[in-house]
Amino acid sequence: DAMVIQNPRYQVTQFGKPVTLSCSQTLNHNVMYWYQQKSSQAPKLLFHYYDKDFNNEADTPDNFQSRRPNTSFCFLDIRSPGLGDAAMYLCATSGAGTGSYEQYFGPGTRLTVT
Amino acid sequence: AQKVTQAQTEISVVEKEDVTLDCVYETRDTTYYLFWYKQPPSGELVFLIRRNSFDEQNEISGRYSWNFQKSTSSFNFTITASQVVDSAVYFCALSGQGAQKLVFGQGTRLTINP
Numbered sequence: 001d002a003m004v005i006q007n008p009r010y011q012v013t014q015f016g017k018p019v020t021l022s023c024s025q026t027l028n029h030n031v032m033y034w035y036q037q038k039s040s041q042a043p044k045l046l047f048h049y050y051d052k053d054f055n056n057e058a059d060t061p062d063n064f065q066s067r068r069p070n071t072s073f074c075f076l077d078i079r080s081p082g083l084g085d086a087a088m089y090l091c092a093t094s095g096a097g098t099g100s101y102e103q104y105f106g107p108g109t110r111l112t113v114t
Numbered sequence: 115a116q117k118v119t120q121a122q123t124e125i126s127v128v129e130k131e132d133v134t135l136d137c138v139y140e141t142r143d144t145t146y147y148l149f150w151y152k153q154p155p156s157g158e159l160v161f162l163i164r165r166n167s168f169d170e171q172n173e174i175s176g177r178y179s180w181n182f183q184k185s186t187s188s189f190n191f192t193i194t195a196s197q198v199v200d201s202a203v204y205f206c207a208l209s210g211q212g213a214q215k216l217v218f219g220q221g222t223r224l225t226i227n228p
Contacts, residue, residue, distance in 0.1 A: 031214060042205060042220050043205075043218055088157055092159075101147050101164060101209060103161070107156065108157045
């Protein structure tokens, strides 16, 4: 089945130790998103790629970076994780620009910072 | 600015009861899209429905139905004959023309008790 895949599902990292979360999709969607979701809150958009164009949200900390080497893959890099970065990280895709505007989400990666 | 308000933070009902989740939105766009997502305890956001601003027809899908009223800027979601498996957090969301970014409401935690 076509889907959005996130690895790993659970990630534990140490304070200040760089970590990379990955997302892949088989939907061939042109837009990929990264969201941060903390407990009992709505998902918060960090950034998104429209094809190769990177779009950063104004309030996304510099500590968060992203790479999209090709259509199928997108990575979230947290350069120096702090305790406040512990959250669920959700990747999503959409075919915006091709008439398909709903976003499809992966299962998420739950990040713990020790 | 766009905004989505889900005034009900938590709802708890007994199985087989009908339940309606409210969603009120604000936007200045003439073309916009409304969505409902379900987030079960596993954490993955599951797409339920998309509605375009120019299509006010109500929709029914099994036990789920949606009532879109532009006059009151509302997009309410009703579950008929609720089941325990319906227990989840439900998010209403809005995107504007271009449809690249979602604005989420704060979510409603629905608990269906046996």
